[in-house]
Amino acid sequence: MTDVVEIPAGERAYRELRRRIVSLDLKPNQAIGEVFLADDLSMSRTPIREALTRLSGEGLVDFRARAGTIVAPIRLEAVRTAQYVREKLELAIIEEAAQTSSNRAIFNIRQAIEEQRFSIQEGDAALFFSADERMHRCFSEMVGRSAVWTIISEAKRHMDRLRRLSLQDTDLNQLLGDHENILAAVEGGNVSEARDIMKLHLGRVMEDIDRLSTQHSDYFSQPENSDTAIAQ
Amino acid sequence: MTDVVEIPAGERAYRELRRRIVSLDLKPNQAIGEVFLADDLSMSRTPIREALTRLSGEGLVDFRARAGTIVAPIRLEAVRTAQYVREKLELAIIEEAAQTSSNRAIFNIRQAIEEQRFSIQEGDAALFFSADERMHRCFSEMVGRSAVWTIISEAKRHMDRLRRLSLQDTDLNQLLGDHENILAAVEGGNVSEARDIMKLHLGRVMEDIDRLSTQHSDYFSQPENSDTAIAQ
DNA sequence: AAGAAAAAATTTGTATACAAGTATACATAA
């Protein structure tokens, strides 16, 4: 009755490698040889290659034909795009959420917020971010747009590596406060207030980019040599 | 000097299969055996598999373990999501475009519109849609957000198959008229008008969905059996 | 004739072999 499904090697490799990349366990620009990974994950090159192909499609891995494969550098252009897409979509969603009433959704959101409070007490930032993620997804589900969150989530993955870099400098209590205010506005049906707070909230992530991209310049892709680079 | 680069087999397979799927040359739900494709494209299963893996990530192909691979059915949920994402992003972009001035961009857009007019004269709908695509991309580039168009474009691919189904019933002159009005509003710096026309324009695509999903029910995925399906 | 069981044929998932291009180390020459 209980269908115990064996997870295929290719799928395992994909999930594990994606986890390692987004968690910065594998560093941007780091070389990742297929034979090494195959040995490391106890499988052949074929499923490893399948995983890398998928990750390459998401922009997290770069193939350099016959010269090695690397973890894709953090591309500020991709981060900027992710921020834009996230803002436009999530603001639209939060506005709709404020016009919706769903006790079930509100309950889940409140629970996620409680978990965030707990994670701050415990000093567990990783837990905070997973609860944060869940909360944002809840809003999408609340308005019947869970697939939109999937798109945000994929774009956001580039931003997530940056966020991981700024972990120690982030004031989690401030983010928690934002969340509480957003929930309050949504519950109160205050559309424009929900929107304003969310906009402010989403903007915070982008604040330290300049500092980070200087501090960890080896993690970032060099901006395109524009023709005007020499002029000054 | 001229770097003649050989396109790798995997890349060729990906482009060709994607083309066949989006053009409905390969029908939704149609079985596509890897060995057949390998023979058809004169390569081994490995690059075919790479292409199918990528397409699966984009939701255009479904693997059914050891039981065959099929062209993914058109999922109305994916179409609905694409429409939502496209509207939110493209409306934001057109508003910014109306506040921007770029003779270069305007020139390209006008050129794309001219090509649309030509394609209607020639009765070449495929050409119309490729020029349509180019025009929309131009607006994104105009405001420095070309990467956003890439995201729209990928989401839109599901919609494109639906659009292909409704080709003969579509009034291309009406779409062309929309385009001209949008361009005029953007040139005139009329933000809200540009937005309104664009919104109307994007809405037209969704009009015939019910009819199409009934007429070609074998191309669509059955909607999830929701728990409330019986109640009524 | 109908249904169930068994066998055969397909089909994908994974492992391995080989080919071809790339980077690196090293020797050589200026």
Next chain:
DNA sequence: TTATGTATACTTGTATACAAATTTTTTCTT
């Protein structure tokens, strides 16, 4: 010392072989 050419070792791209699961066909029984 520095630059250059060459040989060597790596690394990926593709082909092929094999295993395991599923589907289809066939056979047998009632």
